[in-house]
Amino acid sequence: MNGENNFFKSAFSVDNVIFGFDDGDLKVLLIKRGAAPFQGLWALPGDLVYPNEDLDTAAYRVLEELTGLKKVYLEQVHTFGSVERHPLGRVITIAYFSLVKISDFTLMASSFAQNVEWLNVDDAMKSELAFDHNKILETCFNALMHRVRIRPVGFELLPPKFTLTELQHLYEAILSTELDKRNFRKKILSMSLLTDIEEYQEGVPHRPAKLYQFNKERYQQLEAHGFSFEVKESKKKEKKKRLAELIAR
Template identity: 55%
Template sequence: MATPQLTVDCVVFGLDEADQLKVLLIQRKLEPFAGAWALPGGFVHLDESLDVAARRELQEETGVETHFLEQLYTFGTVDRDPRGRVVTVAYYALVNLRDHTVQAATDARDARWFAVSHLPPLAFDHGAIAQYGLQRLRAKIRYEPIGFELLPPKFTLSQLQRLYEVILGAEIDKRNFRKRILKMDLLQPLDEKQTGVAHRAAQLYRFQPERYRQLQRSGFSFEV
C-alpha cells in the first residue's frame, strides 16, 4: 500500500555573542525551492529511527551536533511539498552557538544563523515549523531546565537571566531571579570567576543535571 514519504526537519536554536536568539538555516541547492533558505532535514532511511535520522541530517547539512534534540510535531497536510505527499517529523535542538559559529559560517553547504525575529522566507511550510518551534521553546523553558543547553558549561547568573529575558521577551527583576534560581539548588558555584571583563568579575556556575533528575524523582518541579 502506498503511504506518504517521510522526512525529518530540525529547528536549531542558538544564542549569539550579543545574546540574540538565532535559528540555523541552510540554503537549498536543488528544486523545489532551489536557492531558498530552509530548515536542515531530509528523508528518513529504512534502517534508522527518527531521532537518529534528525541527528544525521543535521550533521550532514550543517556540521552541527547537539546534545538536546526533542521531537516537536509532525506536519502532514497533503500539499506541503510540491514533489508529492511528504510528511515531516519536526525536531528542535538547542546548541551552545559559540561552539558552532565558525563551522557554520565557513561551511561549504552554506549554513547560516538567522535572528529569529528576522527569518528570511522559508521553503515549504518551514516558516510555520520554525514558529512552532519557537513557541515550544518559550513554553518549555519556563518549566524545564533546558535553557542551560544554550549556554556554555560555565556561565554567570546574568547570562542566564539575559537568556530568559531574550526568549520570554520580558524584563526580569535581578534579585528575585537570583533568589528563585539559587533556591532550587540546581547550580553548582565553581571555584572560578569570569575573567577579562571591565567590571567586577561574576561568579561562574555549572548546571547539575544529576541533581535535577534526583529532585524530579522527589516531586520537585522547575518553574521560572
C-alpha cells in the first residue's frame, strides 16, 4: 500500500434479491457459485460497485446483466458490513430487492454464473446460501412483506393483465396468510386502482375470470391527494380475542 491510509483497503458490493411470482409461489433468483469461496452454494446475484458508479446504478446493472430487464422495481434495503462477512477482505454489501415479472424474464448468458434458477423463497430461506446471504434474503423478504402492505408494488410481480384471484394469491404468498375472497375483492376494487379492460381469461378449464390492469397514473394522482394504499393481513378473530384478554390483565 502506498501513502494512502488503510481506510481505503476496502470495497463495496451490491447484492440483489430478485423476486418473481409464478404459479402461486413467490420465488427468488439465485446463482450457483462456480468458484471459491462457497463454491457450489446458491448465492444472490451481486457484484462489486465500480469506482465511478452510483449504488443504484450498480444494482440495476447486476439485474440487467442477469435478466436483460431494465425497467423494474428496485429498492435499497440494508447494508451488511460485518468485518468477517467476506472471507477475502473487507467488503460491505448494499442489499436491494427487485420485483420482476417472470413472464418478461429471459436469462442472459452470464460468464460468472454456472447455474441460475428461480427458487421458491421458503426453500431458499431454508437452504444454506453463500456468505451472509441467508440473512440478506430474510431481511429483504421482510422488507417486501412490509412494503407490499403500504404501497401497491405487488403489481410489479404480475403480468400486465391479471385476475383478482391471481392478485389475491400473490398477496397471500407474500404475507403468508389467507385472505377472505369477498373482502379482498371489495377492498381492492374500492380503491379504484384497477382498470377493468373487459377482457377475460382464455383457455382455462372453467369459467374465465375478468382481467384487470393496474392503473399507475390513477395511483399517483390519488397518492398526491393523500390516499394511502393499505392491505392488512387479517388478524383472525380468535387471535384477536386471545390478545385482548392478555392485554386486559
